[in-house]
Ligand SMILES: Cc1cc2nc3c(=O)[nH]c(=O)nc-3n(C[C@H](O)[C@H](O)[C@H](O)COP(=O)(O)O)c2cc1C
């Protein structure tokens with residue numbers, strides 16, 4: 001079901017919509033004022049009620065994550081905001097930074113208070129120069145008003161926010177790699193445990209939240225956690241609220257839209273995205289960034305068990321399942337970042353996989369052998385198949401290599417490489433075989449459609 | 451020759467150091483400051499950063515080689531990055547890349563003979579909804595068309611800087 005909202009996006013398109021004056025005209029910073037008058041425990045409880053599933057990709061409940069933070073006798077705590085936005089197909093956080101940076105600043109004030117931190121670092125990938133400038137602008141405006149600094153809104157609870165920048169490395173979106181990068185090191189992920197809540201930034205208790213996650217916090221405190229959650233038709237699955245949905249690839253109207261959770265892929269493509277380019281049919285859809293396995297348009301939901309959360313959609317097309325954390329998991333993929341990439345009929349899935357394997361090969365940090373070597377094998381083998389030199393044994397090699405990456409790496413980058421690979425190989429096997437049999441040639445393969 | 455930051459950038463460095471509990475945390479932002487000034491990170495910059503942040507030069511070198519935005523060798527005055535990743539590729543990134551190569555007369559990874567422009571591909575730059583796209587220095591250009599790419603590159607080649 002499509003339900004449009006504009007909590008986060010009402011000032012998108014308004015002249016100077018990113019400024020403090022516009023933000024305050026529509027109730028900006030009232031939520032922070034309210035939250036700082038509550039006890040810390042009450043703030044975390046309210047956050048829990050919102051059922052906000054982390055917007056960075058893993059879908060962990062935000063309030064629960066906040067509740068892991070315990071005061072440390074000697075060490076300070078930190079809030080770290082993940083604005084690395086590097087997952088291919090993801091283009092939502094950037095719009096918030098550029099067009100609604102004060103929601104991020106206000107969210108950070110509430111977040112810091114809720115988890116017991118006095119400093120927040122917003123880690124923005126270096127390429128997003130306008131985003132960084134808008135965030136700094138918002139921070140300066142808020143500080144000038146006394147909303148940041150020693151006594152925000154008159155409360156003796158100092159809060160400072162700094163923007164920190166990366167230098168071009170997708171892996172720095174992984175939260176522990178991000179922490180190493182923040183500390184001035186190579187962005188190599190850390191072994192967990194310890195989790196960031198125990199030993200994060202500078203060895204201190206830390207919460208890492210995605211940028212959209214923290215930007216949604218003021219809305220939660222404006223309308224109330226439960227009210228926020230109830231906007232979602234998946235509220236009953238603890239997947240609450242409203243969020244940004246991205247749509248890109250072969251649709252007529254790509255873009256970013258704020259909608260209540262519960263919209264289906266078909267609605268997103270047909271109604272929000274204006275349908276497929278050239279009036280074509282959908283070949284497949286990548287639901288939330290390149291690490292989430294592709295769905296074929298002709299796949300059906302198989303959930304005969306009445307207890308399954310997917311049962312209501314048993315027998316229906318996967319495109320008619322609402323985009324949610326558990327619903328997408330139930331159909332063998334992931335919601336990820338909730339930015340959908342559409343591939344129209346006529347696109348070559350082997351070439352699409354090849355494109356993505358180039359990405360993963362390039363971005364592996366190289367710490368773990370299965371990921372470093374496996375990524376290269378995957379790319380080399382698809383390349384061989386595309387070039388017409390592949391054999392059926394190579395197809396099995398692809399599956400073997402991907403399966404040997406899964407579960408054998410320090411961080412989830414390994415799964416992020418292997419899962420989409422397995423998705424393409426499993427769901428478009430015939431296309432791979434066509435290259436092996438010489439029925440199809442690389443020179444005829446297309447990613448664009450005319 | 452030993453490297454030193456300009457006065458203004460040195461002031462920025464001092465501000466940077468106040469933001470973090472450790473000096474080391476300023477490593478990446480400081481490397482950006484240095485690269486903005488020198489164009490690339492040579493051995494003398496590595497020595498400088500190591501010295502200012504009390505880090506072993508090997509640590510700084512390790513950082514420089516990890517991140518793809520740090521240039522280890524001199525590059526052109528202007529940087530053109532075309533996104534090549536799937537969502538952009540679905541909307542014609544390959545054609546943009548070919549057009550850039552042709553117009554600039556160089557291949558991906560190369561710099562024009564007059565030292566003005568370095569052309570590279572980038573991985574997803576968070577503009578998939580406005581694909582295809584390219585970044586020129588610090589600016590994004592989105593929803594590219596053939597004419598638009600032509601215009602952007604012409605302006606760049608003719609620019610005085
Ligand atoms: C390889 C990899 C890349 C990631 N990239 C990002 C990213 O760019 N932005 C982000 O918010 N989370 C990213 N994540 C997820 C983070 O590790 C982390 O789960 C998230 O920032 C937590 O915030 P949330 O709970 O609010 O979603 C990535 C994870 C992995 C494994």
Ligand code: FES
Pocket residue numbers: 088089090533534535536537538539573574575576577578581583
């Ligand atoms: S794929 Fe080009 S910006 Fe995302």
